[in-house]
Amino acid sequence: MISSSSAVVIGASGGIGAAVAAALRASGRFAVVHALSRSGTGLDLEDEDAVAAAAAGVADGPAPTLVFVATGVLHHGKAPERSFRAMTADHLLRDYRVNTVGPALAAKHFLPLLPRDRPAAFAALSARVGSISDNRLGGWHSYRASKAGLNMILKNLAIELSRTHPLAVVAGLHPGTVATDLSAPFQKGVKPERLFTPAYSAERLLAVLDRLTPTDSGGVFAWDGTRIPG
Structure with a gap:
């Protein structure tokens, strides 16, 4: 039976976002699935208006009882830095605007729409490399820092939202390596069983999200359900 709630997917023109929107529609759980993107509906997360x-x-x-932010940037003309000598202000700020500020603005305007009397979730694609304590290799300065910043935003949101929406969950989700344009230059050497299709990744992420409870709010979780340290 279709519920009276809706779901929102932001970044629905990308590989993972499109797969998440398709999976939510196929589930029959929502009266409406809003598939929002810059190319499809004109939603630019860098434009607060x-x-x-x-x-x-x-x-x-x-x-909406689910808001899923599936946007992000990794390369797109700026390869991840292998050394601090390659850092530039433009690269650092570009990644921060897209990976941190964008989801933060989405939260600012969409969190007030979540119902207070039933379970709801706000999720954003994060990355294992955004973990500070798990960083063993260094490099990828702009991407790592922007995802670490996103993880802190999500933790802050979880604390604040718990005061008004005790049944809600805020979470970061690490999709693994997915066969999309974002990961295309970095798929070499990935074991075939660890290179996921967007459909499989979407299925796993939504399953993880369904299992989270308010006590998990503010955490970052991998596609297999394991919690990623901060």
Whole structure:
């Protein structure tokens, strides 16, 4: 039976985002699945006015019980830095705007739409390399730092949201290595069984999210359900 709630997927034109939107539609759990993206609906997470307008549009329908932010940037003309000597302000700020500020603005405008009387979730794609304590190799300065910043934003959101939405969960999700444009230059050497299709990754991430409870809120979890240290 379709519920009276909706789901929102931000970044629904990307590989993982499109697969998440398709899986949510196929599940039949939501009255509406809003598939939002810059290319599809004009939602640019770097434009707060566009984010606010998108949230206002969602607010006209059933309340969302899931907001899934599937945006992110890794290379796109700027290869991850192997050394601190390769760092530039432009690269650092670009990754921070997309990977940290974008999801933060999405939270600012979409979290108020979550119902207070039933379970709900806000999730964003993070990455294992955003873990400070798990960093053994260094490098990838802009990407690592922007994902670490995202993880702190998610922790802050979880603390604040728990005061008004005790049944809600905020979580970062690490999808593993997925066969998308984002990971394309870095798939060499990945074992075939660890290179996931977008559909498989979406299935695993949604299964992990379904198992989380408010006591897990603020954490970052891998595709197999393991918690990633901060």
